[in-house]
Amino acid sequence: xxxxxxxxxxxxxxxxxxxxxxxxxxxxxxxxxxxxxxxxxxxxxxxxxxxxxxxxxxxxxxxxxxxxxxxxxxxxxxxxxxxxxxxxxxxxxxxxxxxxxxxxxxxxxxxxxxxxxxxxxxxxxxxxxxxxxxxxxxxxxxxxxxxxxxxxxxxxxxxxxxxxxxxxxxxxxxxxxxxxxxxxxxxxxxxxxxxxxxxxxxxxxxxxxxxxxxxxxxxxxxxxxxxxxxxxxxxxxxxxxxxxxxxxxxxxxxxxxxxxxxxxxxxxxxxxxxxxxxxxxxxxxxxxxxxxxxxxxxxxxxxxxxxxxxxxxxxxxxxxxxxxxxxxxxxxxxxxxxx
Numbered sequence: 001x002x003x004x005x006x007x008x009x010x011x012x013x014x015x016x017x018x019x020x021x022x023x024x025x026x027x028x029x030x031x032x033x034x035x036x037x038x039x040x041x042x043x044x045x046x047x048x049x050x051x052x053x054x055x056x057x058x059x060x061x062x063x064x065x066x067x068x069x070x071x072x073x074x075x076x077x078x079x080x081x082x083x084x085x086x087x088x089x090x091x092x093x094x095x096x097x098x099x100x101x102x103x104x105x106x107x108x109x110x111x112x113x114x115x116x117x118x119x120x121x122x123x124x125x126x127x128x129x130x131x132x133x134x135x136x137x138x139x140x141x142x143x144x145x146x147x148x149x150x151x152x153x154x155x156x157x158x159x160x161x162x163x164x165x166x167x168x169x170x171x172x173x174x175x176x177x178x179x180x181x182x183x184x185x186x187x188x189x190x191x192x193x194x195x196x197x198x199x200x201x202x203x204x205x206x207x208x209x210x211x212x213x214x215x216x217x218x219x220x221x222x223x224x225x226x227x228x229x230x231x232x233x234x235x236x237x238x239x240x241x242x243x244x245x246x247x248x249x250x251x252x253x254x255x256x257x258x259x260x261x262x263x264x265x266x267x268x269x270x271x272x273x274x275x276x277x278x279x280x281x282x283x284x285x286x287x288x289x290x291x292x293x294x295x296x297x298x299x300x301x302x303x304x305x306x307x308x309x310x311x312x313x314x315x316x317x318x319x320x321x322x323x324x325x326x327x328x329x330x331x332x333x334x335x336x337x338x339x
Contacts, residue, residue, distance in 0.1 A: 005337065006123035007317035008060040012050035016122070016317040017058075023125050028075040030127045033085060036142035037311075038121030039064030040324045040333040041150050042177070042240070043089070043263065048321070052116050062121030062335075063089045063114035064149040066142040069133075076130045084136040086297065087114050087121065088149035089287045092129030105131075105289045121146075122317060124337045134293035137301040145297060147177070147307040147332040150287055153296040154261050155182035155236065158285035159189060162234040162259045166190030171232045172211075173222070173248060174239025175202040177307075177324075177331045178261060182236050183209040184305045194229060196222050196248075217244065226251030231278075234259055242266035252280045260284045307332045313339040 002023045007016040026032040040062075046052040047061040065087040069079050079085065093100050093108035100108050114120050114128060136145055155178055164170050170191035172182040179195075186193045187210025194213040195206035203214045215225045226232045231253025237245045240262040246269045249258050256278065260268065270282055288296075300306065310329050312320035314337040324333045 004124035005314055006060045006119070007314055007335075008058045008119075008122070009047050009050075010058045012057065013048070016321065018315055018317070021123070024119070024127045026071055026073040026076075026127045028073040029129055030073045031069055031076060031079050031085070031130050031133050032071040032125055032127045033065060033067040033087060033133075034070040034125055035065055035067040035121045035123060035337050037066045037146040038062040038335045038337070039146040039150065040320055040335060042324065043150070044115065044321070045325060047116060052113070055116055059116065060119035060122050060126070061115040062123070062126075063087070063091070063116075064146045064151070064334075065114070065121035065126065066136060066146040066149065067121075070125060073130070078130050079133060084138065086134045086136045086145060086149045086293060087126070087128045087132055088134065088153060088290065088293045089114055090132060090289050091115075091117055092132040106286055122314065122335060124314070132290055134290040134297060137297055140297060140301050141306075143309055143311050143334045143336060144306045146334050147181075147309065148296055148300055149293055151178050151181055151307065151332060152300060153293050154178060154285070154287045155238065156185050156296045156299065157288040157292050158236060158259050158261050159185050159234070161285065162236070162257055162283075164189075164191055164233045167192060168233035169194060169226070169229055169231065169253070171196055171215075171226055171235040171248075171251065173235060173237045173244065174262065175206050175209075176239060176327070177329070178238035179236075180205070180209060180331050181305070181307055182238055183211050186236070187211065188303050188305060194226060194232065217247075222247055223250030232256055237262050240264040242268050246270065249274050249280060249282065252278060255279050256281075258282045309334050311336050311339070313337075
């Protein structure tokens with residue numbers, strides 16, 4: 001039996017173990033992907049700490065997968081061997097629940113999650129339902145494409161659905177793994193972009209990424225600074241610090257939206273009067289379906305948007321994960337199983 005290497009979580013809180021596993025056979029509706037690159041996402045902590053409902057260990061994590069179709073199941077009609085593809089967080093849906101019948105696959109009552117419902121991309125091969133697979137443009141590098149399957153789609157999809165139009169002031173809070181992509185997308189959409197971060201270390205970077213303004217949140221009240229610019233139509237909150245996010249709503253203009261994509265576990269506090277007087281709103285946004293992933297990948301290829309990455313071989317999964325979880329990476333960490 002042919003085998004592959006994989007980095008999996010054997011028990012809650014345990015280090016990744018590098019193991020030899022049988023190369024998986026795709027089911028009738030599945031596609032097998034030879035993994036060229038897999039991003040390490042903060043959400044992989046759900047697997048590492050066994051914090052996701054229904055998760056069964058051991059599990060191979062990874063939902064930022066870029067690779068090549070290696071084999072297809074008997075009922076697969078959408079994909080053929082040799083195609084460049086990606087697999088993101090949304091790992092398939094049931095087609096039969098109320099959400100699916102309404103075309104809202106991301107809220108499917110029986111939705112699968114890549115790297116949680118089934119083994120993900122911390123491996124040389126993985127299998128995924130065909131509806132979870134997205135086409136990967138030829139001119140995107142595998143390692144740079146991988147983080148676009150989560151960090152990219154999350155910021156791109158949230159911004160394009162937030163109600164801002166070219167020329168509107170859009171603020172991006174946090175210039176990290178999500179935020180450095182959010183600034184690029186916001187600038188390319190034609191928004192007037194304000195970047196918010198602690199200190200001045202990221203001022204030059206934010207400007208180079210396309211920001212028109214930089215607000216040091218340790219020196220200025222971010223809400224007051226945004227109001228001095230006219231008030232933001234959208235504030236994209238990407239840094240998982242609920243206290244910092246709570247300080248932002250007052251920076252919204254009339255009918256503005258605080259769009260939260262940072263998965264913080266603590267409550268965000270917003271004064272009702274702040275919302276009422278400005279007709280402001282607070283909204284969350286998940287990543288998206290494979291169709292949304294394709295839109296993100298195509299737009300990124302067209303405009304030259306790419307994440308800043310650090311790459312590691314699969315054998316160094318523990319060191320790579322630690323760099324991500326300790327916020328030491330600039331800005332996304334990617335495993336390359338073939339390295």
